[in-house]
Amino acid sequence: MSTSVAQVGFQDRQMQVQMQTQTLDADTAHNLTHHSFGVTAKASSTAIVATLKWLRITSSFALAFEPQVDGDHVCKDEAGTGLSAEVISKIAAASAQELARAIVTRSYSAEEVMKAYVFLALRAHAATNCLTASMFDDALEEARMADEVLDKLLASGLSSEDDVLAEKPLFGVPISLKDQIVVRGTRATCGLKAFYLAGPSDDDGLLTQAIRAIGAIPFVKTNVPQSLISSETTNHLFGTTVNPWNSARTPGGSSGGEGALIGAGGSIVGIGTDIGGSLRIPATFNGLATIKPTPARVTRRGVVKPATAAQSYIQPVAGPLARTVGDAEALLAAIINSGIMAAHDVTTVPLPYDMTRADPEAGNAKPVIGYYDDDGYFPASAAYKRAVAMAVAALERAGYTVVPFQPPAIDTAINLWCSILVADGMDGFVEAAGGETFIKQYLLMMASARAPAAVRGVARALMWALGMRRTAELAGTAHPRTVIESEKLEAQRAAYVHAFYDSWAVAGIDAMLCPGFGVAPFVLGDSAKLNPSAASYTMFINLLNTAAGTVPVTVVDVDEQIYQGPVFSLEPFHSAARAATASSVGLPIGVQVYGKPFDDETVVRVLKDIEAGVGFTAVSPLRATI
Numbered sequence: 001m002s003t004s005v006a007q008v009g010f011q012d013r014q015m016q017v018q019m020q021t022q023t024l025d026a027d028t029a030h031n032l033t034h035h036s037f038g039v040t041a042k043a044s045s046t047a048i049v050a051t052l053k054w055l056r057i058t059s060s061f062a063l064a065f066e067p068q069v070d071g072d073h074v075c076k077d078e079a080g081t082g083l084s085a086e087v088i089s090k091i092a093a094a095s096a097q098e099l100a101r102a103i104v105t106r107s108y109s110a111e112e113v114m115k116a117y118v119f120l121a122l123r124a125h126a127a128t129n130c131l132t133a134s135m136f137d138d139a140l141e142e143a144r145m146a147d148e149v150l151d152k153l154l155a156s157g158l159s160s161e162d163d164v165l166a167e168k169p170l171f172g173v174p175i176s177l178k179d180q181i182v183v184r185g186t187r188a189t190c191g192l193k194a195f196y197l198a199g200p201s202d203d204d205g206l207l208t209q210a211i212r213a214i215g216a217i218p219f220v221k222t223n224v225p226q227s228l229i230s231s232e233t234t235n236h237l238f239g240t241t242v243n244p245w246n247s248a249r250t251p252g253g254s255s256g257g258e259g260a261l262i263g264a265g266g267s268i269v270g271i272g273t274d275i276g277g278s279l280r281i282p283a284t285f286n287g288l289a290t291i292k293p294t295p296a297r298v299t300r301r302g303v304v305k306p307a308t309a310a311q312s313y314i315q316p317v318a319g320p321l322a323r324t325v326g327d328a329e330a331l332l333a334a335i336i337n338s339g340i341m342a343a344h345d346v347t348t349v350p351l352p353y354d355m356t357r358a359d360p361e362a363g364n365a366k367p368v369i370g371y372y373d374d375d376g377y378f379p380a381s382a383a384y385k386r387a388v389a390m391a392v393a394a395l396e397r398a399g400y401t402v403v404p405f406q407p408p409a410i411d412t413a414i415n416l417w418c419s420i421l422v423a424d425g426m427d428g429f430v431e432a433a434g435g436e437t438f439i440k441q442y443l444l445m446m447a448s449a450r451a452p453a454a455v456r457g458v459a460r461a462l463m464w465a466l467g468m469r470r471t472a473e474l475a476g477t478a479h480p481r482t483v484i485e486s487e488k489l490e491a492q493r494a495a496y497v498h499a500f501y502d503s504w505a506v507a508g509i510d511a512m513l514c515p516g517f518g519v520a521p522f523v524l525g526d527s528a529k530l531n532p533s534a535a536s537y538t539m540f541i542n543l544l545n546t547a548a549g550t551v552p553v554t555v556v557d558v559d560e561q562i563y564q565g566p567v568f569s570l571e572p573f574h575s576a577a578r579a580a581t582a583s584s585v586g587l588p589i590g591v592q593v594y595g596k597p598f599d600d601e602t603v604v605r606v607l608k609d610i611e612a613g614v615g616f617t618a619v620s621p622l623r624a625t626i
Contacts, residue, residue: 081115091116092626096173096269096327100215103172104150104161110143110172114219117174117267120626121220124266127622130241130257132179132221133186139174139219146172146217168215169334175216176262176270178255179224180304181318183208188304191226191235194434195304205302207318210341211271214334222257222270226439227306227429229421231281231535232527233257234439240524243285244620245587249521252282258321259286265623269327273303275316276417277517277538280592282321283550284516287588287618289325289607291332291549292541293317294598296349298332299341306432313420313490315545325551325607329358332600349598357601360398360609367510367602369395369593370405375514377410377536378573381581382560383589384515387553391513391591394613395606405512408503411473413496413540414532418477420489422449425480441528448478468570470533497544501596511602513610516550516590519563522580529576541594548594549607552616556584588618 081088091113094102103110118136125131150171153159164171180188182205189196208218226235233241233256241256243249244264251260255272259282262270272279274292283290295315303318305311322328333353335341342350356362373380373388380388392402426449438446448456456479463472481489504510518534532539541548563581565574591610595603 081119083112083116087112088116088119089626092120092265092623094268095324096170096322097330099268100165100169100171100173101161103146104164110146110150110217111140113172114139114143114174114217117219121176121261121266123626124244124261124264124622128242128244128247128251128260128264129239130222130251130260130264130266132189132223132238132257133183134220135183135186135218138185139217142217143172146215168213169330170269171215173216173269174219174267175211175331176220176222176258176267177208177211177218178258178270178272178318179221180228180273181205181207181221181271182302182304183218183221186221189224189237190228190304190306190432191224191237192306192433193237193436194432196237206299206341206344207271207302207335209302209344210299210335210338213338213340214331216269216331220261220267222255222261222272224255224257225253226436226442227432228254228273228278229276229429230254230439230441230527231277231531232441232522232524233260234441234524236436236439242524243521244622245286245521248523249587250285250524250527252278252285252521253527254278255282255321258282259288262286262288262321262323263620263623265620265626269320269322269331271318271331272321273316273318274542275311275314276532276542277535278316279319279321280538280548280550280590281517281535284552284588284590284592285521287552287555287590287616287620288321288323289328289549289551289611290319290321291325291328291600291604291607292319292547293332293336293600294547295545296347297336297351297353297598297600299345299348301341301345306429313493314417314542325549325604325611328549329355329604329608351598354601358604358608360605360612364605366398366400367606368508369400369402369511369513369606370504370507370509371402371513372405372407373515375407375410375536375540377414378518378533379564380515380517380537381519381563381577383520383554383556383584384517384591386557386560387589387591388513388515390553390614391610394610395513397613398609400606400609402513403507403509405507405509407512407540408500409496410536410540413543414536415473415477416489416493416496417539417543418474418532419481420486420493422478423481423486423489425449427480441525444528445478448475449480453479466570470571470573474532493543500544504596511593511595511599511606513606514592514594516592519577519580520556520584520587520589522576526576526579529572530580533573534577534580537592541592544594544597546594546597547600547603548592549603550590550592551607551611552588552590552618553610553614554589554616555618556581556587556589558585561585586618 232250233253243251258270263286279290295317320328320331336353373385
């Protein structure tokens with residue numbers, strides 16, 4: 001794997017960083033927009049310092065933090081942390097649960113762990129442009145206070161180490177949060193200038209309160225696409241985030257900053273959101289695990305979103321991103337079982353997370369798993385088909401019954417998803433943007449949604465005549481609806497969901513396995529061409545408003561770099577799929593598991609058994625050089 005990834009490398013990249021409220025001097029602007037990183041993730045102290053200035057960090061610790069370059073590796077000792085390179089590497093290698101126990105047992109202090117991850121986050125940002133805000137001063141102070149409280153608790157004899165972890169399972173663990181999550185003293189921009197200008201939040205949102213209650217310490221916020229509805233991460237405020245495995249590729253979206261940060265080793269666990277694959281696409285594109293909970297199990301309070309009627313029918317939800325399923329589950333279970341969300345949000349179902357049901361070793365009967373490697377809408381690339389076969393084999397070795405299944409009428413489901421998304425004619429989207437220019441990835445969607453019916457009809461006819469039937473069909477779905485028409489769409493969605501799960505009952509299926517996406521991490525800028533076609537594997541699941549998750553399985557092999565689609569086609573997704581598959585050797589590939597609403601624990605159990613069975617160990621070049 002390492003040889004293949006090394007051949008890909010990191011290339012020179014240029015990003016336009018347009019900050020609404022500050023002017024950068026020429027040297028700093030140059031360093032922010034012209035980074036060159038080799039396969040060993042070499043970083044310059046100048047680039048790190050420029051990054052610090054851009055993030056407006058005032059911490060004396062951070063300002064003294066100027067890593068030096070030593071050969072092919074970044075020195076990590078005297079540069080303000082007081083930690084040796086060996087200690088930082090050990091901290092970076094530990095799981096979130098291991099770190100929490102190490103802090104409580106005093107193997108490390110919470111402050112030491114936080115200092116290590118401040119360094120690692122800055123290192124990741126210098127390479128991928130993944131951060132939108134830092135809370136380093138507050139995070140370091142919270143870590144010191146956690147150490148003091150822990151010392152007093154243990155010295156008093158009133159609490160044991162296990163008692164502390166039972167109440168605060170992620171005690172002292174740094175956690176990264178997607179930009180839209182409300183954290184006191186930071187902005188929730190959704191990648192929009194108007195939201196940036198609204199200023200920082202005075203208080204934590206409910207989701208952040210739950211995160212702090214379990215002992216985790218927020219320390220950075222991460223980049224998102226403009227208005228959160230793209231599968232790549234770019235906006236006019238913070239620029240483009242790139243993939244830590246290959247800087248010519250996207251880390252996905254809309255939780256792409258989270259995916260890039262964790263994939264680069266700059267965070268151990270984080271929170272993103274998902275309405276069409278926004279957790280699962282970054283997971284598969286960055287070699288990570290994620291759990292998209294059933295929407296009503298996690299609060300939406302304290303999570304900012306641009307106004308859109310679609311989110312009443314297809315519900316977004318916050319969930320964890322992590323290196324392993326175990327860490328993702330630990331975070332999800334802890335915030336649910338804290339009880340804080342259900343206690344302060346009547347729309348959050350007070351259903352505790354059952355660790356026993358999600359434990360493969362608990363002796364529960366194994367669920368029956370259906371699977372498919374082609375949804376009948378967009379043929380998955382060869383690497384994804386192989387990943388599904390590997391996951392099937394792993395489950396069969398673990399004693400599962402696994403049966404083939406063909407999901408019905410995916411084209412109907414995707415057309416419904418798109419129709420619901422633009423039912424307001426994108427008025428909410430335009431209003432939220434406040435006159436801001438849209439990124440190029442949205443132009444076709446906006447034109448289709450807001451064009452007069454006659455113009456839209458002519459365009460569809462032309463597309464159809466040119467053989468662009470998929471594009472014509474999707475253009476036909478993208479137009480405003482009346483309230484009654486929108487209610488009819490919701491009725492169609494509900495009918496589809498019932499029919500879909502009825503087909504599971506007939507087949508005796510409890511959960512489903514499928515590709516994590518249609519193609520490998522695609523080339524920057526190609527989301528408008530590929531979506532919704534290649535994202536059908538994720539978007540469809542959101543239509544069900546159910547639980548899902550992604551786990552990494554493999555990397556693209558040398559002989560899997562040709563996409564088996566039509567040689568001659570004017571459909572834009574065909575050319576983009578070929579570009580995504582070409583030169584993709586070594587890039588990560590994951591699979592999804594999804595289940596029935598509120599059966600999140602079954603999904604997690606299956607993800608764990610796939611993870612254990614395939615033994616995925618590949619990491620990005622950036623993380624490999626920590």
